[in-house]
Amino acid sequence: MDEGFELRLIDALQPVRGFALAQGIYHLFSSGLYERIEGGPQSVREVAALLEFDAARTSGFLRYLANENYVTLSGDTVALTEKGRALGPYRPWYELLVGGYAETFQQVTDVLRGKGYATRDGRLVGIGSCGMSAYDALPLVRELMSDLPAAPASIVDLGCGDGTFLTGLVGDSGTVTGIGVDPYAPEESAAEGVRFVRSGATDYVRRSADPDAEPDAQQLCLAAFLLQEVLEQEGRGAVVELVRGALRRSGHLAVVEVDHRPADPQVMRHGLGLAYYNPYYLLHVLTEQRLETERFWQDLFDEAGARMVSRRVVDPRVDSTGLEVGYLLTRQEGAAR
Structure with a gap:
């Protein structure tokens, strides 16, 4: 030897x-x-x-x-x-990637052989995602809300996870009410003015959006890391209808998604690119989620009759990659209902 x-x-x-x-x-x-x-x-x-x-x-x-x-x-x-x-502040990353997706990474070979999607622990994915959002997506959505013509009276969080994201937004003012929609939503809310509905987002929007009514100008719909799920599970047409339906019921829709750039050397040479986004990109290949590029989402918003009011990225002190992007949307003038 x-x-x-x-x-x-x-x-x-x-x-x-x-x-x-x-x-x-x-x-x-x-x-x-x-x-x-x-x-x-x-x-x-x-x-x-x-x-x-x-x-x-x-x-x-x-x-x-x-x-x-x-x-x-x-x-x-x-x-x-x-x-x-x-380590304390970084607990949510472990809850998401290790708690929520540990079983996912054990199934790589089976998925490569075409044996369906890898499984995950949806409850822990929701808990981890909501915890992480306190550092990135929640401040990002607050910035998008500052671009609204007026503060919303209500927020509908489509894909709310364990509800802490929505509770954080509603708790900022004390006067805003909230509805959280998610198959894994809590049965009850400990926060005043917040209630939960256990439902998929597309079903909820389909049932609740009245095509004959004017959108509620005082209501904000939120889709944080949701469209990637609907895209893989239900297809592009379902995402278009979800965006369109959300803007039928609400004056504005805030979307948060991750730009898909796993082959970009600029991203992969970044410290957070290798520490977080590289495994994040991999698990999205394995599960019922489909990341897409900014260009893809912008074209889809246009197809859905949405107009972009503003675009923002996460505070670079938290994540300087610029990959996590927020969009504030409203209906285009004359857009079909």
Whole structure:
């Protein structure tokens, strides 16, 4: 065996290390351990008892994280390191990519063989997506709302996930009401003025949009990362009708989508391009979602009789790729109903 084999082995195993570590960090959050030790050093046995965990296994899991420098473990005492504490704001990315899509990546070969779409955990995808949106899509939609002629009286969030995105928008004013529509929507809302409907977006809009009525000028419809789902599952015609129907019932429609540029070296050389968008692009090849280019969406909006009021991108301090794009739409004058 040559002298360099071990070094090459170490390098070759770094993706495996990353795979295990992503799982470990996700379960640090999802197990409740992170919250228990976030306040300061704790007894492993006491924390395990509170969470109804096996103490020896909990200690072994925490030892693994200690070796990766996310916690310190001294005897029976565990605490977060500075590196571990710094993870807190990024929990939603782990909920989305590891919690929501872990099973997706396990099905790559089956999908390549044409055995249908890969599955995902829709509930965790919704939770992760809504959590991430607090940093990117939610401020982006607020900027789009600043381009409205007047503040909306109501917001209809098509594809609302766990509802936190909509609750965040409604809670900004205290006077705006909201309707969240999603197959995985909560059964009840803890926020005043917000209610949820468990339904697919296209069915809901088809039932609720009156072609003979004038659009409600005080209502905003929202489709954040929704059109990509409808496009793959129901086809381009269904997306056109969804946009058209949303603008039949509401004065404006806010859309957030991701520009599809996986072959663009400028994107793939970007740090966030490789850390986030490269796996994000891959999972969209595998699941019932279809990303498209900005040109595609703009042509589709035009076909649906929509006029673009404004276009904005995410704050570059959060994401400087410019790939996450928001559009504020209204009906073209004389557009067919």
